[in-house]
Amino acid sequence: xxxxxxxxxxxxxxxxxxxxxxxxxxxxxxxxxxxxxxxxxxxxxxxxxxxxxxxxxxxxxxxxxxxxxxxxxxxxxxxxxxxxxxxxxxxxxxxxxxxxxxxxxxxxxxxxxxxxxxxxxxxxxxxxxxxxxxxxxxxxxxxxxxxxxxxxxxxxxxxxxxxxxxxxxxxxxxxxxxxxxxxxxxxxxxxxxxxxxxxxxxxxxxxxxxxxxxxxxxxxxxxxxxxxxxxxxxxxxxxxxxxxxxxxxxxxxxxxxxxxxxxxxxxxxxxxxxxxxxxxxxxxxxxxxxxxxxx
Amino acid sequence: xxxxxxxxxxxxxxxxxxxxxxxxxxxxxxxxxxxxxxxxxxxxxxxxxxxxxxxxxxxxxxxxxxxxxxxxxxxxxxxxxxxxxxxxxxxxxxxxxxxxxxxxxxxxxxxxxxxxxxxxxxxxxxxxxxxxxxxxxxxxxxxxxxxxxxxxxxxxxxxxxxxxxxxxxxxxxxxxxxxxxxxxxxxxxxxxxxxxxxxxxxxxxxxxxxxxxxxxxxxxxxxxxxxxxxxxxxxxxxxxxxxxxxxxxxxxxxx
Ligand SMILES: Nc1ncnc2c1ncn2[C@@H]1O[C@H](COP(=O)(O)OP(=O)(O)OP(=O)(O)O)[C@@H](O)[C@H]1O
Ligand SMILES: [Mg+2]
Numbered sequence: 001x002x003x004x005x006x007x008x009x010x011x012x013x014x015x016x017x018x019x020x021x022x023x024x025x026x027x028x029x030x031x032x033x034x035x036x037x038x039x040x041x042x043x044x045x046x047x048x049x050x051x052x053x054x055x056x057x058x059x060x061x062x063x064x065x066x067x068x069x070x071x072x073x074x075x076x077x078x079x080x081x082x083x084x085x086x087x088x089x090x091x092x093x094x095x096x097x098x099x100x101x102x103x104x105x106x107x108x109x110x111x112x113x114x115x116x117x118x119x120x121x122x123x124x125x126x127x128x129x130x131x132x133x134x135x136x137x138x139x140x141x142x143x144x145x146x147x148x149x150x151x152x153x154x155x156x157x158x159x160x161x162x163x164x165x166x167x168x169x170x171x172x173x174x175x176x177x178x179x180x181x182x183x184x185x186x187x188x189x190x191x192x193x194x195x196x197x198x199x200x201x202x203x204x205x206x207x208x209x210x211x212x213x214x215x216x217x218x219x220x221x222x223x224x225x226x227x228x229x230x231x232x233x234x235x236x237x238x239x240x241x242x243x244x245x246x247x248x249x250x251x252x253x254x255x256x257x258x259x260x261x262x263x264x265x266x267x268x269x270x271x272x273x274x275x276x277x278x279x280x281x282x283x284x285x286x287x288x289x290x291x292x293x294x295x
Numbered sequence: 296x297x298x299x300x301x302x303x304x305x306x307x308x309x310x311x312x313x314x315x316x317x318x319x320x321x322x323x324x325x326x327x328x329x330x331x332x333x334x335x336x337x338x339x340x341x342x343x344x345x346x347x348x349x350x351x352x353x354x355x356x357x358x359x360x361x362x363x364x365x366x367x368x369x370x371x372x373x374x375x376x377x378x379x380x381x382x383x384x385x386x387x388x389x390x391x392x393x394x395x396x397x398x399x400x401x402x403x404x405x406x407x408x409x410x411x412x413x414x415x416x417x418x419x420x421x422x423x424x425x426x427x428x429x430x431x432x433x434x435x436x437x438x439x440x441x442x443x444x445x446x447x448x449x450x451x452x453x454x455x456x457x458x459x460x461x462x463x464x465x466x467x468x469x470x471x472x473x474x475x476x477x478x479x480x481x482x483x484x485x486x487x488x489x490x491x492x493x494x495x496x497x498x499x500x501x502x503x504x505x506x507x508x509x510x511x512x513x514x515x516x517x518x519x520x521x522x523x524x525x526x527x528x529x530x531x532x533x534x535x536x537x538x539x540x541x542x543x544x545x546x547x548x549x550x
Contacts, residue, residue, distance in 0.1 A: 157393070158391075161386060163387025
């Protein structure tokens with residue numbers, strides 16, 4: 001209680017601070033630039049998570065490979081990318097051109113091959129994506145691996161006994177079941193990623209995601225706290241939407257795991273509406289036991 | 296029986312670390328024969344079955360199914376391990392039914408049954424579904440095609456597992472205590488499905504504690520103990536007049 005009171009006091013002091021201009025907050029909340037920044041943040045999050053998930057699955061399957069070379073490569077990748085700060089990694093991609101002005105693939109001992117300027121190949125957006133995505137892959141690898149090893153070995157054996165190849169067993173039998181274990185921490189990672197994309201601010205304005213946009217606006221009008229409020233509001237909105245989406249994805253992968261899927265909040269709400277003349281909604285489970293509407 | 300054996304084991308050895316689990320198994324199973332395998336816990340029955348489809352590698356001896364070595368190629372007098380692709384092809388000809396069913400829980404009964412035909416044999420989905428439905432009907436589950444494993448009783452799950460194995464049109468079926476995890480009243484349905492299969496001429500190796508089934512359906516009964524086959528013969532002979540002391544004491548305990 002004391003903590004709450006103190007917290008309320010602090011928040012109260014801040015929001016009523018005489019120089020805090022709520023007008024500015026309202027003006028910028030739906031400002032074109034802020035909305036574009038939020039969109040860019042979503043794009044970066046989606047891109048980095050896509051890299052992370054695809055990379056993570058590949059690394060996890062490699063890590064569990066019976067081939068020691070393959071699993072060691074994966075181990076080493078995870079060791080390296082998890083062991084160094086993501087900020088350092090983004091810097092690395094960003095400044096790669098200073099030591100390696102050209103990137104090319106060529107056929108050894110010949111002059112044939114393709115080469116390109118590092119800066120045209122790795123744009124600032126890509127540098128941020130590489131930094132976030134490759135780092136995320138290392139974390140996702142461990143999450144996916146935990147999911148895979150949570151599946152009973154009998155599943156692999158049954159699939160192998162039917163003549164399925166190792167990768168088929170993974171893709172068709174193990175991974176779909178492992179999803180139930182993989183999704184909750186992946187949701188966490190996505191939410192965390194959404195916020196981590198703000199590290200793109202080190203690109204010095206070349207990657208105008210939400211936080212950078214806020215920064216740029218604030219450096220022009222000096223309404224720093226106001227813009228931090230605006231930016232935070234959007235981060236909160238986006239993480240809330242993600243949390244909601246995660247619920248539905250989890251539900252999808254739960255099929256077959258329970259005799260009947262639990263009703264979604266929306267369904268419960270609808271049923272509650274249809275049964276409003278029945279016993280008062282003090283018992284929230286009353287509606288869910290109705291026989292109709294099996295899905 | 297004059298035809299070439301479906302399964303032929305010669306001095307099959309298997310060890311787990313220092314534990315010698317199979318210590319020289321010799322046996323032949325003719326096409327259409329039903330071999331029942333009994334023996335105390337830990338005697339190596341499951342291990343032997345798993346060697347037959349190369350879920351376990353053998354350490355010495357030879358094991359062949361339908362005239363082909365399992366998991367190895369013989370050149371000169373040396374054995375070379377086959378690539379994964381070949382092992383999988385061989386496995387796809389051998390059906391296996393497990394004690395704990397091991398159905399794929401994220402798939403319906405029908406999806407379980409058509410999984411391997413579609414993704415291993417590359418049959419069209421519609422052909423596989425048609426046959427899958429027929430197979431499920433054959434094991435008495437025509438009305439359960441769209442149920443998930445968790446919505447089925449143990450006996451129903453095991454019959455789906457049998458249908459799943461049969462969908463690959465195997466030459467040989469391996470059963471590892473298919474009824475041991477079932478409530479007594481559910482055992483009958485599963486044994487009936489197996490009986491029908493035997494009558495249709497499937498070659499079967501059945502590890503079981505169901506002596507009644509062994510007596511009725513089995514052509515041969517073998518008693519295994521500590522990694523060797525102690526006694527073999529017709530089920531009637533082995534069950535009613537066992538020759539070996541170990542067989543006698545085992546049967547005295549289970550009958
Ligand atoms: N993967 C393994 N690693 C180590 N030891 C094993 C392994 N699998 C089986 N064993 C051992 O091998 C022996 C034979 O096991 P197996 O499962 O073949 O026995 P079983 O005859 O099928 O017994 P049960 O009737 O209890 O099923 C046991 O002592 C077991 O502990
Ligand atoms: Mg066993």
